[in-house]
Amino acid sequence: MIRRLMALLALVVALTACQLDVTVDVVVDPDGTGQIAVTIVADQEILDQIPTLADDLVLDDVIEAGWSIDGPRAPDDGAGGLFLQMTHPFRSQGEATNLLQSLGPPFAQMEVGRGLNGDVTTNQLRGRLVLVDGFNAFADADLVAAIGSQPFAAQIAAAGATPAENMSVTVRASLPGVLESDTTNVEPNQDGILEWAVPLDGTALQWQAETTQQPGEGQRWARPLSIAALVALIGWVGFMGLFIIYVAFARFRRARAYKHRHLGHH
Template identity: 30%
Template sequence: MSMSANGSGSVSVRAVADQALVEAAPSIASQVLVDDLLEAGWLVDGPSPTDDGGVVMVLAHNFSNAEELALILGSIGPPLSDVTARRDVTRDALDNVIAAENSVSANLGLVDGFNDFSDSDLSALLGGTPFGDVLEGRSPSDVMTFDISIAMPETSAEGGERIEMWSAPLDGSTASLEMTTRQTTDNPTTLTSRISTALGYLLVAWIAVSAIFISWVVIARRRRAQRHHAG
């Protein structure tokens, strides 16, 4: 996952099946159903063959805010679960964002092994865990890995971005994913915001000068009127 300075960004998922898996379940190389993914807004690239006889598929989905980010990450499913995402911003008197705190948290793990990838209805329909005959006698940690990388804006980090990585435990245990970054800015990301700030200050100055000028005109007229009556 990668987040830009304004809180938007993209989530990408790269799924790789090695040669052994392709040989055991050849359909994953040609019969992957992606209609539901496309309807949910994912961009799909693949499956494509790899040099070592496997296949790779890459999915991508953009997000505009923290709420969308949480929904997209949550839709990935086990071993990623209980995803939350927040972005709290601080604004100045002209409503420009001057600071932000970004946070993401989740749980990692497969508490019930391969069964976490299914549900009771699907297992009943298939007569057991999907690909149970192929996976018999094996645990998730024997046949797969799950790594996640998160990049979020961080003012104090080199390059203005902090990147952290996690690997999900696949032995029945769980782990926590937690990351928080902080930004401080006078909203330099857009020229429009700078112009609006400058115009705001000019407006205040113009009002002040106008008030002084009007007061000077009123005082000057009073003095002329007083001299006229005195004469």
């Protein structure tokens, strides 16, 4: 799926010594659902060397796995090259974790967590961002096992490309609530987005962030709605109580009238 797509694009970069930029956005909504987006931008030089690259990308498995696709197409900035974005919603922290884990290198031990501490909701991001063994880390394990070695190893060495020089990988996150600075290792930008530049030279970077949500935060619409529902319920119960009293009183009057008529005949 996406892991194999990344491996293919990394191989193209390794052989052509061109530039590939990857951005992964994790957006968590106040209710714990959200979306993950993977955006890939390749420079025009790649298309100059491989004009059929857009047509060669097979995305059927990605679509079948539930990802929505935008592209491949030209980037909006008009700079030329190739733009591809894949997005997938998630309904729980477990699903979000599985989606991130499916991306493969350099994303390792990725986890999106959510829990309660008393009546406060905690959102957590944890993971290890590291690319070990250069472009070899992207290799399809099944292919390597089948041919007994890294494919195109000689050509990659001749091209002289390295992930650190010819690729960039960025992870961004948007979390609800108040950021906990003691357990977050980056500062948010002016839009409140957390951003990590992933090292591609073999060093590791910890992916770590935490926010806390007070009760009802992000759900302010729910309080007036619940109050309205409560008022409606009280009104309904009151109406039903009066209606029951009215019915009982009416039956009592009818019974009493019937009894008087019955006694009058005698």
